[in-house]
Amino acid sequence: MQQIINFLIRNKTFLLFLLLFSISLLLTFQSHSYHKSKFINSANFLTGGIYKSANNIKQYFGLKKENETLLEENNRLKSILYNAEKGNSKHSYLNKNTTNNYKLIPAQVYKNSYSSTNNYLTISKGEKDSIKQDLGVITSKGIIGIIDNTSKKFSRVLSILNTNSRINAQLKKTNHFGTLTWNTESTQLVQLIDIPKLAPVAIGDTIITGGRSTIFPKGIGIGEVVSFKLDETENYYSIDIKLFNDMTNIGHVYIIENLDAKEISILNQQDE
Amino acid sequence: MNSIVSSNIARFIVLILIQVIVLNNINFLGYINPYIYILFIILYPIKNNRLLFIFLSFLLGLTIDLFLDSGGVNAAACVSIAYIRPVILKFVFGIIYDHQTVKFNTIEFGQRITYFSIIVLIHHLILFSLEVFNTSQILLILKKTLFSSIFTIILCILITILFSRKNK
Numbered sequence: 001m002q003q004i005i006n007f008l009i010r011n012k013t014f015l016l017f018l019l020l021f022s023i024s025l026l027l028t029f030q031s032h033s034y035h036k037s038k039f040i041n042s043a044n045f046l047t048g049g050i051y052k053s054a055n056n057i058k059q060y061f062g063l064k065k066e067n068e069t070l071l072e073e074n075n076r077l078k079s080i081l082y083n084a085e086k087g088n089s090k091h092s093y094l095n096k097n098t099t100n101n102y103k104l105i106p107a108q109v110y111k112n113s114y115s116s117t118n119n120y121l122t123i124s125k126g127e128k129d130s131i132k133q134d135l136g137v138i139t140s141k142g143i144i145g146i147i148d149n150t151s152k153k154f155s156r157v158l159s160i161l162n163t164n165s166r167i168n169a170q171l172k173k174t175n176h177f178g179t180l181t182w183n184t185e186s187t188q189l190v191q192l193i194d195i196p197k198l199a200p201v202a203i204g205d206t207i208i209t210g211g212r213s214t215i216f217p218k219g220i221g222i223g224e225v226v227s228f229k230l231d232e233t234e235n236y237y238s239i240d241i242k243l244f245n246d247m248t249n250i251g252h253v254y255i256i257e258n259l260d261a262k263e264i265s266i267l268n269q270q271d272e
Numbered sequence: 273m274n275s276i277v278s279s280n281i282a283r284f285i286v287l288i289l290i291q292v293i294v295l296n297n298i299n300f301l302g303y304i305n306p307y308i309y310i311l312f313i314i315l316y317p318i319k320n321n322r323l324l325f326i327f328l329s330f331l332l333g334l335t336i337d338l339f340l341d342s343g344g345v346n347a348a349a350c351v352s353i354a355y356i357r358p359v360i361l362k363f364v365f366g367i368i369y370d371h372q373t374v375k376f377n378t379i380e381f382g383q384r385i386t387y388f389s390i391i392v393l394i395h396h397l398i399l400f401s402l403e404v405f406n407t408s409q410i411l412l413i414l415k416k417t418l419f420s421s422i423f424t425i426i427l428c429i430l431i432t433i434l435f436s437r438k439n440k
Contacts, residue, residue, distance in 0.1 A: 013322050017355040020330040024337075024344030024351060028402050031343025042341050047292075050339075054293045113296070113340065115303040117404050120341040156341065184404075184412070187302060248299070 031118065032164070042111060042122045048154035051110040051122055059251075066251045073140040102217055103257040105129060107137075109250050110154070114161050117184045121145065121157040123253060131155050134215060136256040142221040142244040143167070143209060144253055160190055161247055169222055170210035174199060177210040178236075180222065187247050190223065195237040201228050207241050214261040276317060284332060287312050292339040303416060306423040307346075309336055310395055311431065313354055314388060315376055318361065318369070329354035342403060349398040353391050360390050377436050388428050389421070396421045 008015065042048065059066075111122040125131050127150050137144040137157050145165065148158040158165055161182050169192055170177035176199035178192045192207060205225045211218025223241040231238045258264075291309040298305055313329050333350030337343060361369045364387045365379070376384075396417045404413050 013326065013355070016323055016326055017351060020326065020351045021348055021355075024330070024333065024347035025402075027337070027344030028348060028405070029343075031341075032405060042339055044338070047339050050289075050292070111339075115299045115305060116340070116342065118342070122341075184409075 042120065043126070043149050043151045043154040043156040045151065045153075048110065048122060048151065052124070052154075055108070055110045062251055065249075069140065069251070076140070101258065101260045103259060105131070105255040105257065107253050107255055109253060112159075112248075112250055114159070114187045114247050117163050119159040119161045120148070121159055121250070121253075123155055123157055123255075124153075125255060126151050126153040126155050128152055130257075131255060132257075134261075136216040136258075137253050138216075138220055138256060139245055139250060139253050142223065143216065144245065144247075144250065146215055147255065157253075159247065160243075161187060167216070168210040168212045169207050171195070171199060171201065172206040172208050177212060178239075180241075188242055189226065189240050190243060192239040192241055193231070193236065195239060197230065197235055197237065199237065201225060201237055201239060203227065207239075214258050214264045216256065217258070280312070280316065283312055283315070284328070288332070288335055288339075291336060296340065300423065301419075304419045304423055306420065306427045307396070307399070308424060308427050308431065310350065310353065310392065310424075311428055313350060313357065314391055314428065315432070322358075326351060326354045345399055345402040348402055349395045352398050353395045356394070357391070360387065364390070376432070384432070385425070385429065388425050392421050392424050392428065393417070396424070 042051065105125060108124040109121055110124055111120075113119045113121070121137075121144065123137070131147060131150050133147055133150060135147045137147060143160060145157045145159040145162070146167070147155050149156040160167060160180060163182060163184060165180070165182060167180040168177060169180045176195050178194040180190055180192055182190050195201065203225050207222045207225065209216040209218060209220045209222060221244050223243040226240050226242045228237050228239040230236070287309040291307065295306055295308060309332060312332055316325055316328075329350040330347055333347030334344070336346040340346070364383055379387075397413075400413045400416045400420075404416075
């Protein structure tokens with residue numbers, strides 16, 4: 001016993017180092033799997049608050065650009081509205097879905113990272129605005145990511161620029177669908193994998209979200225094809241997609257809530 | 273003694289704020305960010321309680337991780353360099369370190385660069401290896417380490433020159 005205590009005292013520095021190092025490794029491993037990084041995330045009172053005050057100042061510098069984007073979007077929505085009166089509202093996911101079963105909640109981006117391999121955003125809405133895990137986040141141009149963690153006033157978004165992100169997507173012209181991933185090489189390009197060889201892919205094709213998950217409605221823009229090649233098995237395409245969104249410059253976002261999500265997931269559970 | 277404690281506390285808070293509000297938004301050429309918060313570990317007094325020093329470094333790294341949503345990678349890198357700092361100090365300063373009389377304000381320029389470079393390189397290597405966490409992307413790790421280290425070292429040296437008190 002005496003010897004054990006002596007050993008502990010002699011090596012206390014090393015043991016403390018080992019303890020703290022393994023704690024940080026544990027946290028690192030947890031952050032590599034989706035939905036597990038509960039404790040260490042930027043959607044908490046302290047970090048959210050600091051990012052909020054920093055953002056309050058930063059906002060002024062981007063006002064002009066922000067106004068232009070809003071103006072553009074207003075313009076687009078108005079044109080949809082006027083066309084709808086004439087009776088053809090086919091290409092308007094916003095217009096069509098808000099009236100039915102999707103609810104949109106506007107939010108502000110407080111923190112946006114894009115330089116590491118696992119990127120997250122922190123936004124200004126949280127549990128008290130009825131934000132929950134697994135809601136989709138979009139801008140007027142295309143998708144951003146999925147809500148991954150919430151606190152009372154803030155929430156964290158798993159960006160599509162994250163190696164853990166898996167989003168269902170499809171070609172606009174046919175119904176071939178695949179999975180959206182990111183290979184960390186560029187903030188403008190994401191990869192669409194598992195598109196069958198039979199699909200007629202061409203450069204310049206538009207990629208949209210597939211309606212197969214309950215998170216995003218079908219038809220939200222993602223990007224366009226810049227290059228494609230067959231993967232090692234020669235059965236599936238792996239496609240490079242240029243995003244419509246500039247992920248390095250995001251001010252305002254919308255959170256999409258699918259009001260039918262619960263019903264659909266209950267239905268799916270019955271299936272299994 | 274009190275002024276050393278308070279100046280270290282101030283340094284701790286100020287470095288974290290600068291790091292998360294300003295420096296993490298630089299993203300030079302897409303991915304190069306300086307990590308100057310480790311100046312706290314570099315400049316921590318040499319006569320110290322090692323247990324407290326390691327614990328403070330862990331806290332520093334963890335706070336940065338909180339802000340950056342990076343799990344525990346900064347904490348791991350900080351704890352490691354805090355643990356091996358005495359070895360590096362001994363290697364760089366040799367006999368002066370044994371007498372515990374190293375003063376960061378007065379050391380000569382060459383030694384300062386060597387000391388900073390070794391610590392920054394080790395820190396960045398651990399940081400990026402854990403962040404990427406994929407052996408097939410070892411080139412990406414090395415690239416990130418090299419460029420970010422150069423950026424960090426230059427900034428650290430400029431800051432220490434700017435804020436060092438003149439010794440008469």
